[in-house]
Amino acid sequence: MNAVVALDTLIRDRRVWRGQPAALPSGAQPTGIAALDAALPARGWPEASLTEILLPADGVGELEVVLSTLSRLTRSGQRVVVVAPPYVVYAPAWQAAGVDLAWLSVVDARDGDIAWAMEQCLRSGSCAAVLGWPVRIDDRTLRRLQVAADTGRALGFVFRDRAALANPSPAALRLEVGPGVLDVHKCRGGNPPAPIAFARS
Amino acid sequence: MLWACVWLPSLALDAALRSREPPDGPFALVTGSAQQRRLVAVDARARAAGLAPGQRLAEAEAVCRNLQTVEYDPHYMQESLALTAAWAYRYSSEVRIDPPRAVVLEVERSFGLFGPWPRIETRLRGDLAALGFRHRIALAPTPRAARILANMQDGAAVASPEDLPQVLGSIPVARAGLPPDAAAALAGMGMRTLGSLFALPRAALQRRFGSELAEALDLLLGRRPDALAAYRPPDRFDARIDFGCEVKHHQGLLFPLRRMLGDLAAYLAARDGGVQRFVIRFDHVDAPPTDIPIGLLAPEREAAALFEVAKLRLEQTTLPAPVLELGVHADALPPFVPESADLLDARAANALPWPQLVERLRARLGEDAVYGLRVDPDPRPECAWVRDGDSGKIESPSLPRRPTWLLPHPIPLRGPTPRILAGPERLETGWWDGGDVRRDYYVLELATGQRAWAFSTPGECGPFMLHGWFA
Known part of the structure; x- marks a missing residue:
């Protein structure tokens, strides 16, 4: 027995299951939505992983879920890249939401290049978060993105139509955003919690 | 002053080979008219097969079936020599091209920066190998002596001018780069090495062979400065x-x-x-x-x-x-300013810095594919943001809520009558450049749960034109 592992570490990493739930320390990448943070096993976004955000239509609050994270990252001088946004990224509103525009970059890409651009940004290690709106993306490409996010220690966000829920996905977190509700369909490190009410600002 | 000579013995062949995938068989350079094709240079495998420079191409092909040939281009050889000089400029401010196949550089003044001669020599050899040139290197107090030594003995180094006559003494007269007629006459007189030539009185030599030979010897021993033109790297x-x-x-x-x-x-x-x-x-x-x-x-x-x-x-x-x-x-070669890296930055070793990532993205997606955003104080929604520009921070005026997504062009909003959450916000502006805007903006909630930013004609609550989404 040459390696002594502290019990605290085991419990914090959720490698030991205890009978009664214990209050866990806050995660390294809080979402900024208290109810969501409490429900997720990582107490925030899964670190260095891909998160899939599924929506029925544009404008249901999908950006509100991530904006507080983007604001936190850009204000601490970390780069956030938006790949192939479906509309114009409206700078006044993003700035009003607290995003430091100096650390926000937009990448225009054609259909076939979106996943490539996302992978490059995730893998580079110079971006803290990468958001992408791929038109068509398959299981293998998602897995590549997941590996790239892990290599580059970045948060990856893929925004897709909720029709994709029917297919399995390698993403560490699958979050469905509906009008007034957040529904976690898959989360690494625990069972998906019940749907969470989501009050829009 | 100490001069290093970089002698490129097989420059023509290396110049042709280095720009190609390595050939998988004997390789030779050829020249001459279509009827009189002759080999100019051959590589080791061709030599082993019995080929030699000067041979006719037809003969060579009869001897060696799979011979690969490339047209010899003297211009290309010159370019390669100029490239070597440009490379050598990195180690010394005084570089001279000594055609057809040598570059001479003054190294003594570079010792302070690069360390003693053995260390410089190792660096020179490493660089030349990476550039794909076979080479011989020698060090001597004069450029000519360095060239002769490089030709005779790879790696020779003579540091003091006093040793020079003794080292050069054993070199055959025919290999010493003396004027050709004088060299032939000396051979006829039984003067085989430079040593016996150095022993003769200078005045007698000058009387017998003219001033040309005496000058050549002076240059060799450093009694007068060599007048080869110094190399200046071109600006393109x-x-x-x-x-x-x-x-x-x-x-x-x-x-x-x-x-x-x-x-x-x-x-x-x-x-x-x-x-x-x-x-x-x-x-x-x-x-x-x-x-x-x-x-x-x-x-x-x-x-x-x-x-x-x-x-x-x-x-x-x-x-x-x-x-x-x-x-x-x-054409333009601007000064290079290295990116300053943070000593304490905890990024992974394989990380790609942001500027290089942008280059990679631009190379594949197009020159304008990556941009930043900036807020513009224009009150018209579609003019209130700018691509790129300086990242000078402008505080946006405190306005009612704006949508995070903006549609590039407003489109008619269809479907059942939406619920009005906020509005109207009257925008009546833009008179100064002809792009007048008169709109009443509303925040709407659609039956699907989407939040829209839409406008209608002032005073009328619908029909709506969709201009953005509160995502």
């Missing part, structure tokens, strides 16, 4: 490779392209410069040449980075016809 980079046959695939272009960009990088390192814009030109048989202009955001000089950008751009390009010749041209 121009290189080309003639393939001699048609190259049909991208893959075949990558090797020579990598080599040329490596040359460019060596050249830039020597002048402590970078390159921001350069053009890769492909010449075709019967089509106008294809130019791929490459622009970088900041001056760059790493061979690998340049090659990566060029490769991505080449992959995006369709070449209309097979390629005969490849060229790389750079």
